[in-house]
Amino acid sequence: xxxxxxxxxxxxxxxxxxxxxxxxxxxxxxxxxxxxxxxxxxxxxxxxxxxxxxxxxxxxxxxxxxxxxxxxxxxxxxxxxxxxxxxxxxxxxxxxxxxxxxxxxxxxxxxxxxxxxxxxxxxxxxxxxxxxxxxxxxxxxxxxxxxxxxxxxxxxxxxxxxxxxxxxxxxxxxxxxxxxxxxxxxxxxxxxxxxxxxxxxxxxxxxxxxxxxxxxxxxxxxxxxxxxxxxxxxxxxxxxxxxxxxxxxxxxxxxxxxxxxxxxxxxxxxxxxxxxxxxxxxxxxxxxxxxxxxxxxxxxxxxxxxxxxxxxxxxxxxxxxxxxxxxxxxxxxxxxxxxxxxxxxxxxxxxxxxxxxxxxxxxxxxxxxxxxxxxxxxxxxxxxxxxxxxxxxxxxxxxxxxxxxxxxxxxxxxxxxxxxxxxxxxxxxxxxxxx
RNA sequence: GACCCCUUCGUCUAGUGGCCUAGGACUCCAGGUUUUCAUCCUGGCAACACGGGUUCGAGUCCCGUAGGGGUCGCCA
Numbered sequence: 001x002x003x004x005x006x007x008x009x010x011x012x013x014x015x016x017x018x019x020x021x022x023x024x025x026x027x028x029x030x031x032x033x034x035x036x037x038x039x040x041x042x043x044x045x046x047x048x049x050x051x052x053x054x055x056x057x058x059x060x061x062x063x064x065x066x067x068x069x070x071x072x073x074x075x076x077x078x079x080x081x082x083x084x085x086x087x088x089x090x091x092x093x094x095x096x097x098x099x100x101x102x103x104x105x106x107x108x109x110x111x112x113x114x115x116x117x118x119x120x121x122x123x124x125x126x127x128x129x130x131x132x133x134x135x136x137x138x139x140x141x142x143x144x145x146x147x148x149x150x151x152x153x154x155x156x157x158x159x160x161x162x163x164x165x166x167x168x169x170x171x172x173x174x175x176x177x178x179x180x181x182x183x184x185x186x187x188x189x190x191x192x193x194x195x196x197x198x199x200x201x202x203x204x205x206x207x208x209x210x211x212x213x214x215x216x217x218x219x220x221x222x223x224x225x226x227x228x229x230x231x232x233x234x235x236x237x238x239x240x241x242x243x244x245x246x247x248x249x250x251x252x253x254x255x256x257x258x259x260x261x262x263x264x265x266x267x268x269x270x271x272x273x274x275x276x277x278x279x280x281x282x283x284x285x286x287x288x289x290x291x292x293x294x295x296x297x298x299x300x301x302x303x304x305x306x307x308x309x310x311x312x313x314x315x316x317x318x319x320x321x322x323x324x325x326x327x328x329x330x331x332x333x334x335x336x337x338x339x340x341x342x343x344x345x346x347x348x349x350x351x352x353x354x355x356x357x358x359x360x361x362x363x364x365x366x367x368x369x370x371x372x373x374x375x376x377x378x379x380x381x382x383x384x385x386x387x388x389x390x391x392x393x394x395x396x397x398x399x400x401x402x403x404x405x406x407x408x409x410x411x412x413x414x415x416x417x418x419x420x421x422x423x424x425x426x427x428x429x430x431x432x433x434x435x
Numbered sequence: 436g437a438c439c440c441c442u443u444c445g446u447c448u449a450g451u452g453g454c455c456u457a458g459g460a461c462u463c464c465a466g467g468u469u470u471u472c473a474u475c476c477u478g479g480c481a482a483c484a485c486g487g488g489u490u491c492g493a494g495u496c497c498c499g500u501a502g503g504g505g506u507c508g509c510c511a
Binding site for chain 2: 008009010012042044045100101103105106108109110125128129130131133134135136138139140141142143144146148149150152153168169170171172173174194196197199201203205231234235236237238240241242243244261262263264265266267268270271272273274275277281315317318319320379383389390391393394395397398404405406407408409410411
Protein backbone atom coordinates (compact mmCIF):
# COMPACT_ATOMS: atom_id res chain seq x y z
CA UNK A 1 0.00 0.00 0.00
CA UNK A 2 1.30 3.36 -1.00
CA UNK A 3 2.25 5.67 1.83
CA UNK A 4 0.25 8.86 2.10
CA UNK A 5 0.96 11.63 4.54
CA UNK A 6 -0.65 14.99 4.88
CA UNK A 7 -0.23 18.45 6.27
CA UNK A 8 -3.50 19.73 7.72
CA UNK A 9 -3.08 23.28 8.95
CA UNK A 10 -5.81 25.70 9.78
CA UNK A 11 -5.00 28.80 7.78
CA UNK A 12 -5.47 31.33 10.52
CA UNK A 13 -2.94 34.04 10.08
CA UNK A 14 0.65 32.94 9.90
CA UNK A 15 2.24 29.52 9.76
CA UNK A 16 4.17 28.69 12.85
CA UNK A 17 7.57 27.02 12.39
CA UNK A 18 6.50 24.19 14.66
CA UNK A 19 3.70 23.41 12.24
CA UNK A 20 5.98 23.88 9.31
CA UNK A 21 8.43 21.42 10.77
CA UNK A 22 5.60 18.90 11.00
CA UNK A 23 4.94 19.58 7.32
CA UNK A 24 8.61 19.02 6.54
CA UNK A 25 8.64 15.69 8.36
CA UNK A 26 5.50 14.57 6.57
CA UNK A 27 7.04 15.57 3.28
CA UNK A 28 10.36 13.89 4.06
CA UNK A 29 8.66 10.67 5.14
CA UNK A 30 6.42 10.54 2.09
CA UNK A 31 9.31 11.19 -0.26
CA UNK A 32 11.51 8.66 1.49
CA UNK A 33 8.82 6.00 1.18
CA UNK A 34 8.06 6.89 -2.40
CA UNK A 35 4.58 7.89 -1.29
CA UNK A 36 2.47 10.99 -1.54
CA UNK A 37 2.27 14.17 0.47
CA UNK A 38 -1.17 15.77 0.56
CA UNK A 39 -2.53 19.05 1.80
CA UNK A 40 -5.76 19.57 3.62
CA UNK A 41 -6.78 23.07 4.55
CA UNK A 42 -8.81 22.98 7.72
CA UNK A 43 -10.65 26.17 7.00
CA UNK A 44 -13.72 25.64 9.12
CA UNK A 45 -13.03 28.69 11.22
CA UNK A 46 -14.72 31.06 8.80
CA UNK A 47 -13.76 34.11 10.80
CA UNK A 48 -10.05 33.61 10.58
CA UNK A 49 -9.62 31.51 7.45
CA UNK A 50 -9.35 34.30 4.94
CA UNK A 51 -8.16 33.94 1.34
CA UNK A 52 -5.09 35.95 2.35
CA UNK A 53 -4.30 33.54 5.16
CA UNK A 54 -4.61 30.60 2.79
CA UNK A 55 -2.32 32.31 0.31
CA UNK A 56 0.24 32.99 3.04
CA UNK A 57 0.20 29.30 3.87
CA UNK A 58 0.62 28.24 0.25
CA UNK A 59 3.41 30.76 -0.25
CA UNK A 60 5.28 29.50 2.78
CA UNK A 61 5.09 25.91 1.57
CA UNK A 62 6.12 26.90 -1.88
CA UNK A 63 9.03 28.94 -0.54
CA UNK A 64 10.29 25.93 1.39
CA UNK A 65 9.86 23.67 -1.59
CA UNK A 66 7.21 21.43 -0.09
CA UNK A 67 5.48 20.20 -3.20
CA UNK A 68 2.04 18.73 -2.68
CA UNK A 69 0.59 15.74 -4.51
CA UNK A 70 -2.96 15.80 -5.75
CA UNK A 71 -5.66 18.35 -5.16
CA UNK A 72 -5.82 20.42 -2.04
CA UNK A 73 -8.77 19.41 0.09
CA UNK A 74 -10.69 22.22 1.73
CA UNK A 75 -12.47 21.03 4.82
CA UNK A 76 -15.43 23.34 4.40
CA UNK A 77 -16.41 21.37 1.28
CA UNK A 78 -16.79 18.26 3.38
CA UNK A 79 -19.30 19.37 5.94
CA UNK A 80 -22.21 17.35 4.58
CA UNK A 81 -20.09 14.19 4.55
CA UNK A 82 -19.14 14.81 8.16
CA UNK A 83 -22.76 15.25 9.16
CA UNK A 84 -23.85 12.16 7.24
CA UNK A 85 -21.24 10.14 9.10
CA UNK A 86 -22.53 11.46 12.40
CA UNK A 87 -26.06 10.35 11.41
CA UNK A 88 -24.71 6.92 10.62
CA UNK A 89 -23.01 6.65 14.00
CA UNK A 90 -26.23 7.80 15.64
CA UNK A 91 -28.30 5.20 13.80
CA UNK A 92 -25.92 2.46 14.86
CA UNK A 93 -26.04 3.54 18.46
CA UNK A 94 -22.35 4.48 18.43
CA UNK A 95 -23.24 8.04 19.25
CA UNK A 96 -26.09 9.73 21.04
CA UNK A 97 -27.71 13.11 21.39
CA UNK A 98 -27.74 15.07 24.55
CA UNK A 99 -28.07 18.58 25.85
CA UNK A 100 -24.64 18.34 27.38
CA UNK A 101 -24.41 19.99 30.73
CA UNK A 102 -28.00 21.07 30.39
CA UNK A 103 -26.92 24.43 29.08
CA UNK A 104 -30.04 24.85 27.05
CA UNK A 105 -28.00 25.31 23.87
CA UNK A 106 -29.81 22.35 22.42
CA UNK A 107 -28.66 18.84 21.73
CA UNK A 108 -25.26 17.96 20.38
CA UNK A 109 -24.05 14.62 19.07
CA UNK A 110 -21.74 12.76 21.39
CA UNK A 111 -19.55 9.84 20.41
CA UNK A 112 -19.67 6.88 22.73
CA UNK A 113 -16.21 5.57 23.63
CA UNK A 114 -16.16 1.78 23.43
CA UNK A 115 -15.27 1.32 27.09
CA UNK A 116 -12.18 -0.77 26.47
CA UNK A 117 -8.55 0.01 27.10
CA UNK A 118 -6.80 1.45 24.09
CA UNK A 119 -3.27 1.26 22.82
CA UNK A 120 -1.25 1.90 19.72
CA UNK A 121 2.37 1.96 18.68
CA UNK A 122 3.52 5.46 17.97
CA UNK A 123 6.09 5.68 15.19
CA UNK A 124 8.24 7.94 17.32
CA UNK A 125 7.24 7.41 20.92
CA UNK A 126 6.71 3.67 20.81
CA UNK A 127 3.86 1.82 22.57
CA UNK A 128 1.28 4.08 24.18
CA UNK A 129 -1.82 3.08 26.04
CA UNK A 130 -4.72 4.45 28.00
CA UNK A 131 -7.18 2.79 30.37
CA UNK A 132 -10.88 2.89 29.50
CA UNK A 133 -11.61 4.64 32.78
CA UNK A 134 -9.52 7.61 31.63
CA UNK A 135 -11.38 8.17 28.40
CA UNK A 136 -14.67 9.98 28.14
CA UNK A 137 -17.29 10.31 25.45
CA UNK A 138 -16.85 13.47 23.40
CA UNK A 139 -18.81 15.83 21.21
CA UNK A 140 -18.60 15.28 17.46
CA UNK A 141 -21.36 17.63 16.29
CA UNK A 142 -22.10 20.87 18.07
CA UNK A 143 -25.60 21.87 19.07
CA UNK A 144 -25.43 24.46 16.30
CA UNK A 145 -25.08 21.61 13.83
CA UNK A 146 -21.39 21.98 12.88
CA UNK A 147 -18.94 19.08 13.06
CA UNK A 148 -16.15 19.14 15.61
CA UNK A 149 -12.46 18.77 14.76
CA UNK A 150 -12.16 15.13 15.82
CA UNK A 151 -14.91 13.96 13.47
CA UNK A 152 -13.87 16.13 10.57
CA UNK A 153 -10.20 15.31 10.93
CA UNK A 154 -10.69 11.56 11.01
CA UNK A 155 -13.22 11.54 8.20
CA UNK A 156 -11.00 13.63 5.97
CA UNK A 157 -7.98 11.47 6.67
CA UNK A 158 -10.07 8.49 5.61
CA UNK A 159 -11.24 10.38 2.53
CA UNK A 160 -7.69 11.27 1.55
CA UNK A 161 -6.45 7.75 2.20
CA UNK A 162 -3.87 8.85 4.74
CA UNK A 163 -1.71 5.94 5.91
CA UNK A 164 0.56 7.84 8.27
CA UNK A 165 -0.56 10.65 10.49
CA UNK A 166 2.52 12.58 11.55
CA UNK A 167 1.58 15.48 13.77
CA UNK A 168 2.42 17.41 16.89
CA UNK A 169 2.80 15.99 20.33
CA UNK A 170 -0.27 17.85 21.50
CA UNK A 171 -2.44 15.33 19.65
CA UNK A 172 -1.29 12.26 21.55
CA UNK A 173 -4.32 12.20 23.80
CA UNK A 174 -6.64 12.81 20.86
CA UNK A 175 -5.26 9.74 19.15
CA UNK A 176 -7.12 7.40 21.48
CA UNK A 177 -10.36 9.12 20.55
CA UNK A 178 -9.49 9.10 16.89
CA UNK A 179 -8.70 5.39 16.88
CA UNK A 180 -12.11 4.68 18.39
CA UNK A 181 -13.68 6.83 15.70
CA UNK A 182 -11.88 5.01 12.89
CA UNK A 183 -13.10 1.72 14.28
CA UNK A 184 -16.67 2.91 14.69
CA UNK A 185 -16.56 4.20 11.13
CA UNK A 186 -15.34 0.83 9.92
CA UNK A 187 -12.12 2.30 8.54
CA UNK A 188 -8.55 1.07 8.80
CA UNK A 189 -6.63 2.78 11.57
CA UNK A 190 -3.62 4.59 10.12
CA UNK A 191 -0.17 4.69 11.66
CA UNK A 192 0.47 7.55 14.04
CA UNK A 193 3.67 9.36 14.89
CA UNK A 194 3.86 12.31 17.25
CA UNK A 195 6.56 14.90 17.01
CA UNK A 196 7.82 16.67 20.08
CA UNK A 197 7.27 20.36 20.08
CA UNK A 198 9.89 22.97 19.48
CA UNK A 199 10.49 25.63 22.06
CA UNK A 200 11.95 29.11 22.05
CA UNK A 201 15.39 30.18 23.28
CA UNK A 202 13.98 30.40 26.80
CA UNK A 203 12.99 26.76 26.63
CA UNK A 204 9.32 27.68 26.67
CA UNK A 205 6.71 26.77 24.09
CA UNK A 206 6.41 29.32 21.33
CA UNK A 207 3.52 31.57 22.10
CA UNK A 208 1.78 34.18 20.02
CA UNK A 209 4.04 36.68 21.68
CA UNK A 210 7.21 35.19 20.21
CA UNK A 211 7.28 37.48 17.24
CA UNK A 212 9.83 35.46 15.34
CA UNK A 213 8.16 32.10 15.15
CA UNK A 214 6.48 32.45 11.78
CA UNK A 215 7.92 31.18 8.54
CA UNK A 216 7.53 34.60 6.96
CA UNK A 217 9.58 36.18 9.71
CA UNK A 218 12.53 33.95 8.93
CA UNK A 219 12.24 34.87 5.32
CA UNK A 220 12.24 38.54 6.21
CA UNK A 221 15.24 38.12 8.45
CA UNK A 222 17.16 36.95 5.44
CA UNK A 223 17.25 33.21 5.88
CA UNK A 224 17.39 31.00 2.83
CA UNK A 225 14.62 28.42 2.41
CA UNK A 226 17.06 25.55 1.97
CA UNK A 227 18.89 26.53 5.13
CA UNK A 228 15.71 26.85 7.17
CA UNK A 229 14.52 23.53 5.80
CA UNK A 230 17.80 21.85 6.69
CA UNK A 231 17.86 23.38 10.15
CA UNK A 232 14.27 22.47 10.94
CA UNK A 233 14.73 18.94 9.62
CA UNK A 234 17.68 18.47 11.97
CA UNK A 235 15.80 19.89 14.91
CA UNK A 236 14.49 16.65 16.32
CA UNK A 237 15.90 14.29 13.73
CA UNK A 238 19.36 13.17 12.79
CA UNK A 239 20.62 10.94 10.02
CA UNK A 240 22.56 8.90 12.57
CA UNK A 241 25.98 10.01 11.46
CA UNK A 242 27.76 13.34 11.71
CA UNK A 243 26.25 14.96 8.66
CA UNK A 244 24.53 18.30 9.25
CA UNK A 245 24.60 20.25 6.03
CA UNK A 246 22.61 17.96 3.79
CA UNK A 247 20.96 18.26 0.44
CA UNK A 248 17.29 17.57 0.18
CA UNK A 249 18.03 14.31 -1.61
CA UNK A 250 20.30 13.21 1.20
CA UNK A 251 17.68 14.02 3.78
CA UNK A 252 14.97 12.18 1.86
CA UNK A 253 17.26 9.20 1.56
CA UNK A 254 18.14 9.12 5.25
CA UNK A 255 14.84 10.07 6.83
CA UNK A 256 13.06 7.61 9.11
CA UNK A 257 10.59 8.18 11.91
CA UNK A 258 12.55 5.86 14.15
CA UNK A 259 15.40 8.36 14.12
CA UNK A 260 13.19 11.19 15.33
CA UNK A 261 13.73 12.48 18.82
CA UNK A 262 10.98 12.10 21.37
CA UNK A 263 11.83 15.09 23.50
CA UNK A 264 11.33 18.77 22.81
CA UNK A 265 13.98 20.70 20.89
CA UNK A 266 15.04 24.27 21.44
CA UNK A 267 15.56 26.61 18.53
CA UNK A 268 19.06 28.08 18.39
CA UNK A 269 19.19 31.15 16.17
CA UNK A 270 22.99 31.17 16.24
CA UNK A 271 23.19 27.75 14.72
CA UNK A 272 20.54 28.58 12.15
CA UNK A 273 22.54 31.69 11.26
CA UNK A 274 25.71 29.64 10.92
CA UNK A 275 23.95 27.13 8.71
CA UNK A 276 22.45 29.91 6.63
CA UNK A 277 25.93 31.33 6.12
CA UNK A 278 27.07 27.96 4.81
CA UNK A 279 24.23 27.99 2.30
CA UNK A 280 24.96 31.59 1.33
CA UNK A 281 28.53 30.65 0.47
CA UNK A 282 27.35 27.82 -1.74
CA UNK A 283 24.97 30.01 -3.70
CA UNK A 284 25.89 30.45 -7.38
CA UNK A 285 27.24 33.95 -8.01
CA UNK A 286 24.34 34.92 -10.25
CA UNK A 287 21.82 33.92 -7.63
CA UNK A 288 23.65 35.84 -4.94
CA UNK A 289 23.77 38.93 -7.13
CA UNK A 290 20.07 38.73 -7.91
CA UNK A 291 19.28 38.54 -4.21
CA UNK A 292 21.65 41.33 -3.33
CA UNK A 293 20.16 43.55 -6.05
CA UNK A 294 16.70 42.93 -4.67
CA UNK A 295 17.94 43.89 -1.20
CA UNK A 296 19.36 47.10 -2.61
CA UNK A 297 16.07 47.98 -4.25
CA UNK A 298 14.28 47.28 -1.00
CA UNK A 299 16.67 49.66 0.75
CA UNK A 300 15.88 52.30 -1.83
CA UNK A 301 19.31 52.21 -3.42
CA UNK A 302 19.36 52.72 -7.15
CA UNK A 303 22.60 51.18 -8.34
CA UNK A 304 24.44 50.77 -11.60
CA UNK A 305 24.39 47.00 -12.21
CA UNK A 306 28.03 46.70 -13.20
CA UNK A 307 29.18 48.71 -10.21
CA UNK A 308 26.85 46.79 -7.89
CA UNK A 309 28.26 43.53 -9.15
CA UNK A 310 31.76 44.56 -8.14
CA UNK A 311 30.55 45.56 -4.71
CA UNK A 312 28.77 42.24 -4.25
CA UNK A 313 31.98 40.42 -5.08
CA UNK A 314 33.68 42.26 -2.23
CA UNK A 315 31.14 41.37 0.45
CA UNK A 316 30.09 37.98 -0.84
CA UNK A 317 31.98 35.80 1.59
CA UNK A 318 31.17 37.76 4.73
CA UNK A 319 27.41 37.60 4.35
CA UNK A 320 25.54 35.29 6.72
CA UNK A 321 21.97 36.21 5.89
CA UNK A 322 20.39 38.04 2.99
CA UNK A 323 19.48 40.80 5.40
CA UNK A 324 23.18 41.43 6.10
CA UNK A 325 23.75 42.74 2.60
CA UNK A 326 22.18 46.19 2.53
CA UNK A 327 23.69 47.47 5.80
CA UNK A 328 27.08 46.18 4.70
CA UNK A 329 27.29 48.09 1.44
CA UNK A 330 25.84 51.49 2.34
CA UNK A 331 29.05 53.44 1.91
CA UNK A 332 29.57 52.07 -1.58
CA UNK A 333 26.44 53.78 -2.77
CA UNK A 334 26.36 56.95 -0.72
CA UNK A 335 29.10 59.50 -0.07
CA UNK A 336 27.14 60.81 2.84
CA UNK A 337 27.71 57.84 5.12
CA UNK A 338 27.86 57.82 8.90
CA UNK A 339 31.10 57.48 10.81
CA UNK A 340 31.73 55.16 13.71
CA UNK A 341 32.31 57.91 16.28
CA UNK A 342 34.17 55.70 18.68
CA UNK A 343 36.60 54.65 15.98
CA UNK A 344 36.99 58.24 14.90
CA UNK A 345 38.10 59.28 18.37
CA UNK A 346 40.44 56.34 18.67
CA UNK A 347 42.04 56.21 15.26
CA UNK A 348 41.45 59.54 13.60
CA UNK A 349 41.64 62.29 16.16
CA UNK A 350 45.27 61.77 16.98
CA UNK A 351 48.40 63.78 16.37
CA UNK A 352 49.81 63.41 12.89
CA UNK A 353 46.76 61.85 11.30
CA UNK A 354 45.88 64.99 9.35
CA UNK A 355 49.38 65.04 8.00
CA UNK A 356 49.28 61.35 7.16
CA UNK A 357 46.02 61.70 5.27
CA UNK A 358 47.33 64.70 3.36
CA UNK A 359 50.37 62.72 2.28
CA UNK A 360 48.31 59.68 1.32
CA UNK A 361 46.04 61.90 -0.72
CA UNK A 362 49.03 63.38 -2.51
CA UNK A 363 50.35 59.93 -3.27
CA UNK A 364 47.00 58.76 -4.62
CA UNK A 365 46.74 61.82 -6.84
CA UNK A 366 50.06 61.05 -8.47
CA UNK A 367 49.40 57.36 -9.13
CA UNK A 368 49.41 56.50 -12.84
CA UNK A 369 46.67 53.98 -12.30
CA UNK A 370 44.39 53.63 -9.31
CA UNK A 371 43.75 49.97 -8.66
CA UNK A 372 44.25 47.33 -6.02
CA UNK A 373 47.87 46.62 -6.90
CA UNK A 374 49.01 50.22 -7.26
CA UNK A 375 47.39 51.51 -4.07
CA UNK A 376 48.67 48.48 -2.21
CA UNK A 377 52.22 49.13 -3.33
CA UNK A 378 52.00 52.88 -2.80
CA UNK A 379 50.78 52.59 0.75
CA UNK A 380 53.30 49.91 1.63
CA UNK A 381 56.08 52.11 0.27
CA UNK A 382 54.73 55.04 2.21
CA UNK A 383 54.63 53.07 5.42
CA UNK A 384 58.22 52.08 4.95
CA UNK A 385 59.51 55.54 4.05
CA UNK A 386 57.56 57.37 6.71
CA UNK A 387 58.41 54.95 9.45
CA UNK A 388 54.80 55.05 10.58
CA UNK A 389 53.21 51.79 11.62
CA UNK A 390 50.97 50.00 9.18
CA UNK A 391 47.98 50.47 11.40
CA UNK A 392 48.68 54.17 11.77
CA UNK A 393 48.24 54.58 8.04
CA UNK A 394 45.62 51.97 7.17
CA UNK A 395 43.16 52.69 9.96
CA UNK A 396 42.66 56.39 9.13
CA UNK A 397 42.41 55.67 5.42
CA UNK A 398 39.85 52.94 6.02
CA UNK A 399 37.81 55.21 8.24
CA UNK A 400 37.98 58.02 5.73
CA UNK A 401 36.83 55.75 2.96
CA UNK A 402 34.10 53.79 4.71
CA UNK A 403 33.43 55.38 8.10
CA UNK A 404 33.93 52.07 9.86
CA UNK A 405 36.82 49.90 10.93
CA UNK A 406 35.59 46.58 9.62
CA UNK A 407 34.71 45.45 6.15
CA UNK A 408 36.21 44.03 2.99
CA UNK A 409 39.88 44.46 2.22
CA UNK A 410 40.79 48.08 1.78
CA UNK A 411 42.65 48.04 -1.54
CA UNK A 412 39.98 46.26 -3.55
CA UNK A 413 37.42 48.49 -1.85
CA UNK A 414 39.22 51.61 -3.03
CA UNK A 415 39.57 50.23 -6.52
CA UNK A 416 35.82 49.69 -6.72
CA UNK A 417 35.12 53.17 -5.34
CA UNK A 418 37.55 54.81 -7.74
CA UNK A 419 40.10 57.54 -7.24
CA UNK A 420 37.71 60.48 -7.37
CA UNK A 421 35.52 59.17 -4.61
CA UNK A 422 38.41 58.11 -2.41
CA UNK A 423 40.02 61.56 -2.64
CA UNK A 424 36.74 63.31 -1.95
CA UNK A 425 36.19 61.13 1.08
CA UNK A 426 39.61 61.95 2.47
CA UNK A 427 38.80 65.66 2.08
CA UNK A 428 35.43 65.25 3.70
CA UNK A 429 36.89 63.35 6.63
CA UNK A 430 39.61 65.93 7.23
CA UNK A 431 37.05 68.68 7.06
CA UNK A 432 34.70 66.98 9.49
CA UNK A 433 37.14 65.81 12.09
CA UNK A 434 40.61 67.24 11.62
CA UNK A 435 40.20 70.96 11.16
C1' G B 436 -5.43 17.63 40.74
C1' A B 437 -6.06 13.31 37.13
C1' C B 438 -4.03 10.87 32.87
C1' C B 439 0.08 10.55 29.52
C1' C B 440 5.01 11.67 27.89
C1' C B 441 10.13 13.34 28.30
C1' U B 442 15.36 13.83 30.73
C1' U B 443 23.54 12.88 27.24
C1' C B 444 28.02 19.34 27.01
C1' G B 445 24.67 26.22 27.33
C1' U B 446 21.99 24.43 22.47
C1' C B 447 21.09 20.51 18.40
C1' U B 448 22.64 15.62 18.66
C1' A B 449 25.74 10.37 18.19
C1' G B 450 25.27 6.33 21.43
C1' U B 451 20.28 0.19 21.03
C1' G B 452 25.25 -3.83 27.68
C1' G B 453 31.83 -4.07 26.77
C1' C B 454 34.47 -0.30 20.66
C1' C B 455 32.72 5.58 25.99
C1' U B 456 38.96 8.13 29.27
C1' A B 457 31.06 9.55 26.07
C1' G B 458 31.95 11.37 19.57
C1' G B 459 30.25 15.51 16.12
C1' A B 460 28.07 20.45 15.25
C1' C B 461 26.72 25.50 16.96
C1' U B 462 28.09 28.96 20.75
C1' C B 463 32.11 30.59 23.86
C1' C B 464 37.55 31.08 24.97
C1' A B 465 42.90 30.97 23.39
C1' G B 466 46.51 30.96 19.44
C1' G B 467 47.62 31.40 14.05
C1' U B 468 46.35 33.74 9.11
C1' U B 469 44.26 38.79 7.77
C1' U B 470 45.94 46.40 7.57
C1' U B 471 40.54 45.80 10.26
C1' C B 472 36.11 42.84 10.73
C1' A B 473 34.16 38.32 8.83
C1' U B 474 36.14 33.86 6.80
C1' C B 475 39.75 30.07 7.38
C1' C B 476 43.25 26.85 10.41
C1' U B 477 44.81 24.81 15.31
C1' G B 478 43.72 23.97 20.28
C1' G B 479 40.54 24.35 24.64
C1' C B 480 36.16 24.60 28.14
C1' A B 481 31.78 21.81 28.60
C1' A B 482 27.12 16.46 29.52
C1' C B 483 25.07 10.71 30.70
C1' A B 484 19.10 14.69 36.26
C1' C B 485 19.39 11.89 41.10
C1' G B 486 19.00 7.22 44.03
C1' G B 487 18.54 2.17 44.07
C1' G B 488 18.75 -2.46 41.62
C1' U B 489 19.93 -6.42 37.46
C1' U B 490 24.84 -7.82 35.38
C1' C B 491 31.52 -9.99 35.39
C1' G B 492 30.35 -5.09 33.15
C1' A B 493 25.15 0.21 32.49
C1' G B 494 24.73 6.49 29.20
C1' U B 495 22.52 1.95 27.31
C1' C B 496 17.87 -2.84 31.02
C1' C B 497 14.31 -2.48 35.61
C1' C B 498 12.21 0.32 39.83
C1' G B 499 11.78 4.80 42.43
C1' U B 500 12.59 10.21 43.12
C1' A B 501 13.13 14.99 41.20
C1' G B 502 12.55 18.34 37.29
C1' G B 503 10.25 19.60 32.61
C1' G B 504 6.24 19.15 29.11
C1' G B 505 1.47 17.76 27.04
C1' U B 506 -3.82 16.82 27.66
C1' C B 507 -8.09 17.25 30.45
C1' G B 508 -13.63 22.71 25.43
C1' C B 509 -20.08 22.20 21.97
C1' C B 510 -10.92 25.27 19.92
C1' A B 511 -8.09 23.06 16.32
